[in-house]
Amino acid sequence: MQQIINFVLRNKTFLVFLLLFGLSLFFTIQSHSYHKSKFVNSSNMVTGSVYQVANGIGQYFNLADENKALLEENRMLKTIVHNLKLDTIKLSVTDSLKFNSSYKFRSAEVYKNSYSQTTNYLTINKGKKDSIKVDYGVITSQGIVGIVENTSRNFSSVLSILNTRSRINAQLKKTNHIGSLVWNTESAEFAQLIDISKFAPVAIGDTIVTGGQSTIFPKGVLIGTVNSFKIDTGGDSYIVNVKLFNDMTNIGHVYVIENLKATEIKSLQKPKDD
Amino acid sequence: MTKATLNIAARFVVLVLVQVLIFNHINFMGYINPYIYILFIILFPANNNRTLFVFLAFLLGFFVDVFSDSGGVHAAASVTLAYVRPVFLKFSFGTVYDYQSIKFNQTDFSSKLTYFSALVIIHHFIMYSLEIFNISKILLILQKTLFSGIFTIILCLIITILFSQKRK
Numbered sequence: 001m002q003q004i005i006n007f008v009l010r011n012k013t014f015l016v017f018l019l020l021f022g023l024s025l026f027f028t029i030q031s032h033s034y035h036k037s038k039f040v041n042s043s044n045m046v047t048g049s050v051y052q053v054a055n056g057i058g059q060y061f062n063l064a065d066e067n068k069a070l071l072e073e074n075r076m077l078k079t080i081v082h083n084l085k086l087d088t089i090k091l092s093v094t095d096s097l098k099f100n101s102s103y104k105f106r107s108a109e110v111y112k113n114s115y116s117q118t119t120n121y122l123t124i125n126k127g128k129k130d131s132i133k134v135d136y137g138v139i140t141s142q143g144i145v146g147i148v149e150n151t152s153r154n155f156s157s158v159l160s161i162l163n164t165r166s167r168i169n170a171q172l173k174k175t176n177h178i179g180s181l182v183w184n185t186e187s188a189e190f191a192q193l194i195d196i197s198k199f200a201p202v203a204i205g206d207t208i209v210t211g212g213q214s215t216i217f218p219k220g221v222l223i224g225t226v227n228s229f230k231i232d233t234g235g236d237s238y239i240v241n242v243k244l245f246n247d248m249t250n251i252g253h254v255y256v257i258e259n260l261k262a263t264e265i266k267s268l269q270k271p272k273d274d
Numbered sequence: 275m276t277k278a279t280l281n282i283a284a285r286f287v288v289l290v291l292v293q294v295l296i297f298n299h300i301n302f303m304g305y306i307n308p309y310i311y312i313l314f315i316i317l318f319p320a321n322n323n324r325t326l327f328v329f330l331a332f333l334l335g336f337f338v339d340v341f342s343d344s345g346g347v348h349a350a351a352s353v354t355l356a357y358v359r360p361v362f363l364k365f366s367f368g369t370v371y372d373y374q375s376i377k378f379n380q381t382d383f384s385s386k387l388t389y390f391s392a393l394v395i396i397h398h399f400i401m402y403s404l405e406i407f408n409i410s411k412i413l414l415i416l417q418k419t420l421f422s423g424i425f426t427i428i429l430c431l432i433i434t435i436l437f438s439q440k441r442k
Contacts, residue, residue: 013324017357020332024339024346024353028404031345042343050341054295114298114342116305118406121343157343185406185414188304249301 048155051111073141104258115188120160137217137257143245171211193240215262294341331356351401
């Protein structure tokens with residue numbers, strides 16, 4: 001017994017090192033599996049408040065860009081509204097209303113954005129208090145940003161599409177060929193669309209949008225355009241390099257999307273999986 | 275004694291804040307960020323309690339991790355760095371490193387450069403290995419280690435030179 005105590009006392013630095021290193025490895029492995037990064041994430045009170053103060057100072061530098069983006073978005077929405085008004089006589093109004101009522105949009109401000117790591121996250125200033133929940137989609141007026149992964153009372157952390165763990169259902173705009181949007185860590189401007197059938201008529205310049213298969217994003221949210229594509233090593237699908245519409249390095253305000261029918265869709269899909 | 279403790283505590287807080295608010299957002303050439311918070315580990319007084327030092331290094335890395343959503347990669351790298359530091363103190367400063375009473379601003383530049391480079395490269399290698407977590411991307415790990423490492427070493431040297439002159 002005496003010897004065991006002596007051994008512990010003699011090697012206490014080494015034991016503390018082993019313990020702490022093991023703990024950090026545990027955190028690291030947890031953060032690599034989806035929905036398990038519960039302990040270490042920036043959506044808590046302390047980091048949220050620090051980023052809030054920093055953002056309060058920093059946001060003034062981006063006001064010009066933000067204004068331009070808002071103006072552009074306004075122009076687009078005005079175009080849609082005024083064109084719709086002309087068509088409402090012909091179109092049935094209920095159709096468009098039905099579409100809109102399945103999704104609820106909330107605006108939020110980005111407090112922290114990273115894009116230089118391989119696992120990137122954003123922190124936004126809305127949380128449980130504003131009924132933001134895990135698995136809500138996050139977009140800007142230009143395109144998709146990511147998916148909410150953790151929420152606290154006032155803040156949420158968002159899994160960016162620039163993250164090796166991100167996998168988003170996407171499709172070609174002109175046909176219904178679907179694939180998955182992933183990121184190969186090389187550039188913040190490009191993401192990759194994989195598993196898209198080689199029968200799909202892919203051409204450079206085609207638009208890629210979100211597919212309707214996930215319950216997170218509505219169908220047809222803009223992602224980017226085809227920059228280049230090649231057949232993957234298996235030989236039966238394309239790997240498409242997608243140039244993102246969003247400048248992921250400069251994101252100020254975002255919209256969080258709630259799918260009001262997510263639970264209904266999920267409960268319908270569940271028995272099929274078994 | 276209390277003044278030294280206060281000094282260390284202030285250094286801890288300032289380095290974490292400067293790291294997460296400024297140096298995490300530099301993104302030079304797209305992805306190169308310096309990690310200057312390890313100056314805390316590099317410059318920690320050598321004659322202090324080693325167990326406490328390892329624990330403080332863990333806390334330092336942990337705070338940076340929480341702010342940058344990176345799991346435990348900074349904590350793991352910092353803890354390792356704190357644990358292996360005595361080896362590199364001996365290796366770099368040799369005979370000057372006698373009885374654990376070293377003053378970093380009185381050593382000559384070349385041994386300081388060796389010491390800084392060795393620690394920074396080790397830290398960055400562990401950090402990027404854990405962050406990327408994929409042995410088939412070893413080239414990416416080495417590339418990031420090298421470029422970020424050079425950036426960190428230069429910045430750390432500049433910061434130590436600036437602040438040591440102020441004290442005299």
